Amino acid sequence: GNSVTQMEGPVTLSEEAFLTINCTYTATGYPSLFWYVQYPGEGLQLLLKATKADDKGSNKGFEATYRKETTSFHLEKGSVQVSDSAVYFCAQVKIQGAQKLVFGQGTRLTINP
């Protein structure tokens, strides 16, 4: 079935460090893939998405590339800021399943000044 596996957290980095949060998925076909971010006390916001293989989603300095060969969608940012501290969720849409999303377990990121 469909599943999403994310890098275990929590992750703590210093400001301006390079960030990678790993995400792999299992699916039938080629589902759209998403990264959501949840800032403290808030709901989830879409960070970026990719709808087909080799697509690169990008937003706010974050990037992720849809790699069908490795069934991965790793999130990267070249230089993180304190304001990037949040919980990050990788997700895929179920093609068969009326629009439902399958989420990873979330990765808590803390950036220290």
Place this chain on the structure above:
Amino acid sequence: DVKVTQSSRYLVKRTGEKVFLECVQDMDHENMFWYRQDPGLGLRLIYFSYDVKMKEKGDIPEGYSVSREKKERFSLILESASTNQTSMYLCASKATSQYNEQFFGPGTRLTVL
């Protein structure tokens, strides 16, 4: 600006009470969802609705019911609240296409004493 609103940010109820959580979206989306979020478990789908008066069970429907009488409104009902239903509840809505993302509300933190 697209919006999903939830009736309460924080709610405290007693065991056995009937609890209503309301969600409203202003984007004319067909699909609406209720999730609960718990530490270490990520987001789990409780119920979703793909049209007015239509509903489908998610992964953890036990102890919950839902109502969708109007397209913009999706209610989650706890018939008899229990302490194990203490959680963060998130509502989301989505247009019908696998490429479209879900939009989330700010969440309701429910405590059942």
